[in-house]
Amino acid sequence: MAAAGTIYVLNGPNLNLLGTREPETYGHATLADVEKLCADTAKQFGLAVDCRQSNREGELIDFIHEAHAKKAVGIIINAGGYSHTSIALHDALVAVKIPAVEVHVSNIHARESFRLHSFTAKAAFASLCGFGIDGYRLAIMGLAARIGVKAKT
Numbered sequence: 001m002a003a004a005g006t007i008y009v010l011n012g013p014n015l016n017l018l019g020t021r022e023p024e025t026y027g028h029a030t031l032a033d034v035e036k037l038c039a040d041t042a043k044q045f046g047l048a049v050d051c052r053q054s055n056r057e058g059e060l061i062d063f064i065h066e067a068h069a070k071k072a073v074g075i076i077i078n079a080g081g082y083s084h085t086s087i088a089l090h091d092a093l094v095a096v097k098i099p100a101v102e103v104h105v106s107n108i109h110a111r112e113s114f115r116l117h118s119f120t121a122k123a124a125f126a127s128l129c130g131f132g133i134d135g136y137r138l139a140i141m142g143l144a145a146r147i148g149v150k151a152k153t
């Protein structure tokens, strides 16, 4: 079982390239910056994070199943391009019934039309996009509120 109050932070394909990948769209922050931001934010609520990244759809599904097995309190997911294609990721999120927030670094609604639909958004209770990596911080704050965890003073 995971430590009490663990949030799984899942990043999908190409997000390991954050910082160098199309910085005009995704900014200069790296995945390591995202993971530190998530850990620091979760800590403010007495929560922990388990951060994973994979370029493979099946491995992301395995992470979601693992989150369930380890009794994670929430999932933050940026499934990258799989957001727009993966019924299997949608189904995994629905199956485990863990409160999930979808994050996109860029504003997917202001980009190509093929990014407008998100399967993972349909399986999440909330979705954030366009805030850059700050979206992950906001997602953790929203998730904490959703599960009734207050910031430590």
Ligand SMILES: O=C1C[C@@](O)(C(=O)O)C[C@@H](O)[C@@H]1O
Pocket (backbone or CB within 6 Å): 013, 014, 015, 078, 079, 080, 081, 082, 083, 103, 104, 105, 106, 107, 108, 115
């Ligand atoms: O890989 C990504 C990154 C992304 O999820 C984002 O964080 O803005 C948006 C997706 O459309 C894209 O395929």
